[in-house]
Amino acid sequence: MKAFELSMFVTLELAHRFMKVLVVGGGGREHALAWKLGQSPKVREVFVAPGNAGTASEATNVDISATDVPALVEFAKTNAIDLTVVGPEAPLVAGLVDALEDAGLRAFGPSAAAAELEGSKVFCKNLLRTADVPTADYQTFRNAGDASRYIKDKYPEIGDPAPVVVKADGLAAGKGVIVCQTREDALEAIDRIAAQKEFGEAGNELIIEERLMGQEASVLAITDGETIISLPAAQDHKPAFDGDTGPNTGGMGAYCPTPIVDEEMFEKIERDVLVPVVHAMKRARKPFKGVLYAGLMLTNKGPKVLEFNVRFGDPECQPLLMRLQSDLFDILVAAADGRLAEIGQLDWDERPSICVVMASEGYPGSYEKGREITGLAQAAEVPDVKVFHAGTKLDEGQVVNDGGRVLGVTAIGNSISNAKLQAYTAVQKIRWPGAWCRKDISDKAL
Incomplete structure (x- = not known):
């Protein structure tokens, strides 16, 4: 290797070794990501937005909400962030990766369109059916009335065993899935999700699927x-x-x-x-x-x-x-x-x-x-x-x-x-x- 080629190689390697990373989120996953990314010899500084007390001891916390897409993009641009790693699902569904890439910034995570795989359980189930991927049998509903009639027709007697799972379609912080044992459990779950809107707009559609065992x-x-x-x-x-x-x-x-x-x-x-x-x-x-x-x-x-x-x-x-x-x-x-x-x-x-x-x-x-x-x-x-x-x-x-x-x-x-x-x-x-x-x-x- 010629001298000038070696010099250029070393310069590029040094430039690559000292990177700035932004981790978006404030949970245990984000603490683990920041901790592991900080161990890389190529990473000079790790920021976490918004972070928590644990990330504060290993990285620099940034007081920006994980769903504040414009503020996160501006921070990444202003601070010349080399890689943004998006932890939670909400900013992914909100299009944070798209916004970062549109600004010419590198981001790890799916686009908003691809994040629909988690953002909509109805989309996910339909895709699995199309791709012939093994999953539970299911039905989708847009309102509580239709879903309740389905349960009452399938399990006509009060107290009937009803081994089903009722799921809100949208994001519900991991809580929009209700495992049911009886007809009454299922009807109550439908009411909570689709009528009372316990999980907000996540319940605008819902899925009722067979309960799998194992x-x-x-x-x-x-x-x-x-x-x-x-x-x-x-x-x-x-x-x-x-x-x-x-x-x-x-x-x-x-x-x-x-x-x-x-x-x-x-x-x-x-x-x-x-x-x-x-x-x-x-x-x-x-x-x-x-x-x-x-x-x-x-x-x-x-x-x-x-x-x-x-x-x-x-x-x-x-x-x-x-x-x-x-x-x-x-x-x-x-x-x-x-x-x-x-x-x-x-x-x-x-x-x-x-x-x-x-x-x-x-x-x-x-x-x-x-x-x-x-x-x-x-x-x-x-x-x-x-x-x-x-x-x-x-x-x-x-x-x-x-x-x-x-x-x-x-x-x-x-x-x-x-x-x-x-x-x-x-x-x-x-x-x-x-x-x-x-x-x-x-x-x-x-």
Whole structure:
């Protein structure tokens, strides 16, 4: 290599090494993303908008709402941000990635059109049917009256078992899905979603689908619309209480990998779910770039899709990134630039990881904020543990709860049982009035 060519190579490499990244969002997923991106030797500075008390200690928080698209674009332009990573679904559906790209900025995440895969459950189900991807049988409705008549015709007697799931079509912060046991449960769910509009405009349409039985699993993949890199399977815990009882939540904990998804099943999910959906989105002229998250039920007839999300799951993101050894910045930039094929296989820590969510008293219902959290420093001293903040903020220098899901205590260990022990050892050191968590995260794997 000639001297001037070497000099140019070094200059370009140095220019590439010191990048500025903006992570949009303020939950545990965004704390994990900021933490992992900050480990890249190519990243000079990480900003998080709006962030939380945890991101404040590892990045620079920016007081901009995750859904304030004009302000986020202006910040990215003014600060010469090299990569914006959009965490939550709402700004993706609102078109943040489109706005950033229109401004000549690099962004990781799907367009608003592609984000409809999560933004509309009706669109998602219809696409799955078109692509012949296995999913539950379903019916869609535009009003409570038609939906109620359907249930009454199908289950005519009071007290009839009605193993169905009623879902609001739009975004409902993970709460617009109601699992029903009886005819009365279903009618009440329809009333809440479509008549009382408990979840707002998300209930302008609704889906009633058969209830699938089995264990749930999540398989996430990063794609640039052409190449797909699948991530190890994880298992979330949606119901609030031990033994998968109680109301659905945004997720009370997760672990990775999950033994129930063996190599044969993983390949089947890639072949029968992920690849057909990417192709179907391209045919629908909504090419997908970003994280494709398949929420699956592993039935006795094989894996079936419960839902698709268009971003990293929270809390699945935390144990996944705890194990990732490849440079996350390189991966996301390659996906954003349409050259994911250059990345090759990712490197993973072979040890399993588990995330336990600590929540506020009353969640997923109403809860009090502003309660001081203690023991974080002691928890951080537990070996192989990282405490990711979700619903926290700083109040006069003190960390207080500011959401329903407050912390994601994440540990890695030589076995799932060892990772669980480390995570719950750290959990026991953290206190605030009303703090609680499930005690059985990862037990299904054991």
